[in-house]
Amino acid sequence: LQDDERTSFAFVGKPEDSSIDEIERSASDLGDLGIESQLLILNGYLTESVCDDPFFEGKRADEQAVIERAREEFDADATATYPLQPGEIAGLDLLADVGGVLYDGKEATVDVGTATDVDADGAAEFDSMADRDAVVDQLTPGDETQYLFFTGKGGVGKSTIASTTATKLAEAGHETLVVTTDPAAHLEDIFGEPVGHEPTSVGQENLDAARIDQEKALAEYREQVLDHVTEMYEDKDDTQIDVDAAIANVEEELESPCAEEMAALEKFVSYFDEDGYDVVVFDTAPTGHTLRLLELPSDWKGFMDLGSLTKGAAPSKGDQYDEVIETMKDPERSTFAFVMYPEYTPMMEAYRAAADLKDQVGIETSLVVANYLLPEEYGDNAFFANRRAQQVQYLEEIRGRFDAPLMLAPLRQDEPIGLDELSAFGEEITGLADVVEADAPEVTPS
Template identity: 80%
Template sequence: MTSNQTTASEIVEPHSDDTEFVFFSGKGGVGKSTVSCATATWLADNDYETLLVTTDPAPNLSDIFGQEIGHEVTEIRDIDNLSAIEIDPDTAAEEYRQETIEPMRQLLDDDQLKTVEEQLNSPCVEEIAAFDNFVDFMDSPAYDVVVFDTAPTGHTIRLMELPSDWNAELDKGGSTCIGPASSMEDKKAQYEQAINTLQNEDRTTFAFVGKPEESSINEIERSASDLGELGIESQFLVINGYLPESVCEDPFFQGKRNDEQAAIERVQTEFDVDAMATYPLQPGEIAGLDLLSDVGSVIYDGDESTVDVGAATDVDIEQSVDVDALANPESVAEQLTPTDDTRYLFFTGKGGVGKSTVAATSATKLAEAGYETLVVTTDPAAHLEDIFGETVGHEPTSVSQSNLDAARIDQEKALEEYREQVLDHVHEMYADKEGSELDAKAAIANVEEELESPCAEEMAALEKFVSYFEKDGYDIVVFDTAPTGHTLRLLELPSDWKGFMDLGSLTKGAAPTKSDQYDEVIETMQDPAQSSFAFVTYPEFTPMMEAYRAAADLQEQVGIETAFVVANYLLPEKYGDNAFFANRRAQQKKYLGETKDRFETPMMLAPLRQDEPVGLDELRAFGDEITGLAELTNKQEVRVS
């Protein structure tokens, strides 16, 4: 790394009279929101008028600052110069629809208005609406700095691609799936300006936050490369949550600290960024102004962190819950195993909670028990290859264990397949019609143009997702889904697209009719006899509350109940015999009890390990420990006999 020649403070502080922008991204659960909040607080304390914006569909700024924020710009209490907003995708979509339709009411008749309204019922309007809010804040002269706490990495890349994609769409003119192009000429100029600003290093800083772990660092490498292809260079890196040396008194935690320090050293030698900062794990959660100030002073002022290893939590250690009593392996095993039909298992949750590892572990144990099993990742930042230690492609392939296949949805290949499917359908529509050659050419040209729209990517991902409900030969299909907010979006899509196509919109009129198929998929996901949804979390306030809110949204919006909860990264009792880990255990036990009370479902308990399980042997051993499926390992012989 050509690092630390520039300080972190020099990178984020404004250098001109124009509003400047700082973007934080990274794998979910790495402390991205904490670092964003600390940065915004530090800038405000240094007399810069600062706005903090989260584009994450599952935001937690309100939790960190201890006050309601929501979709309106809100002043943060007790901090001069700082305001914040949590962009709500549903509210943003409705605002966008009204903003688009209102100027047309005096110009169009009722039928024409209805057509526009149908176009604006397209599910991809939510995506462009959220981005529209994002673009608005890139033209904010009232602020010296705007700090963006963005969605987890894979979706941040998508957000950054949007200005170019939609700009190309509007250049075509005519009708688009986000409304008539003629009504959005002013947006076109904004999108062009957004592209220029994102690529301007004098006005935009892009920073990654990661944990001192190989998987987190590997993802940063991939994401930085993807951003570079968009002309956006990352300049700043924060490695968050390393173990303080003074608390690692036994081989278990000494080994974990050594691994962390090796990962930090790799970053220092291999990454080409202007500056890097590190921040240690604290005995409690980072919330409240004092700890945010500590984070800011360490990262930007070069101060030593205040880690009071004996700091008491607000939890009575003697009165905390009995962890073993919370586990319910038999009930969890019942949710994992199929009956007569294929069972669909969905593992979702805040990024960075070990969701992919738990999904791969469960799939491995189910295959070992004799069930034909497929594990699929829908996460744009897929990690199944790292976990299995084998290639995982777009189509299901064996991962060197009987009964076990794996696949990852490749967005480019999914889009290519969708385009081919739609164009084949158009050709079939005109194949038996005499004298329709000109009509066919016009229709194909129109559809080909529509398939260049960014929303075609969303439809393609949906089509691929739905296709796994049609795979024959599997007893179980395990979905390792994208981080929480985007999982909800994916699960809403069958209903959204069905309603959109039922309107008979020309935009989707060329696609093969899928309405009945989507009905079946929705019903399957809603049927607890066929599908089980599990939220993976770890016992801290923010991931617990995010999982709880997402589970409530899942039930309210899609009609799906949570089957069980996976509590991951539980500190082992036999290691870490000091006040630092006693405090963290007490905190974990408190939130385990609250998780049980809130969800009222069975719980799978997964301990923190010396190393994350990699390869089939380690996954099987981990599965014996956490899934309740160990007694099923002889089931294959029973089924064969």
């Protein structure tokens, strides 16, 4: 893999700052391993010819700024772009076009005639497909602490949806904690406030935020396990036990990737013990990482059987993990929401992940969030008519595949940043503002 004569690494992302940030982190990690990245492909930018109103002209300007940033921060000769097409990339003709643009230097073209075969004239309105009351029911806590999990593939907007939902729940008077388990998350940027390893206020009454810091989690976990080992052996009279050797063995095992995963799980579980919250909202890592995290309790015994840990070097956590998993499986206590945008790949990845979540962990999907819906008041041309009709087609398929309420979130010119924008966006997509107004005491003139 380190031999660039035999191996090439290409990163593919959207022309968005968050995508570039994540690619830079990943490229740095590969660089630490002596592996160089040879190509950056930014896929799905808007061409000037299809942007004929201020909304999409603004979107295009933002994308071009990101592309320029990428060319400055990466080797410009190793950066390629491909435009958003009116339909999905499918069929040999479009695949050949992609290859010609990326590798042969051909000029990119956008032809509305290449769109997926959808009925652009008969597209239904998005609003008619939302399950607003059922969404509110899934988000609103009962008598016990409610746990909301937003998961899905990378780049679908999980952090924004989770932060928006948490903001509206706090406004509704619920003591709320939003936690991210995703190393690539950007809650600090979203809230405009520092977000650390422990819950802290982000400037909104009833709202705290936290993120799992992998290094701090591992340090805490190491200290916990080593303290337990020391305590376990220090009072023993068995002279046959080499305490220093036992501790050395445990320290070696704590250098394993499994220990890093268990440390993250340990911190994740700790948020279930946080007192004083009506709702805990989890902004999770991309789907595969989340499934791995939830499978770790069943893998714990395998880790315990290694070397010196066989004799119980690590504190017993099995019962606590089992209790957390049971809480997550309880639909009265926990809501699992898959976030996606209405296209084939994110839909199918979410569908398969939901099946894995049910089969492997016993957790049912109880909410689906369809993000980045094209606003109907902009993009009045054939290109966006095709894109919008395609989205409606996939929304219908999503409703058929998932037995869960559907929350709809529109594409915005800019991601909501700060509490005011999060509140306004949340009022648009969650329905929670209607609950606040309904619960408000009626004021009668004296």
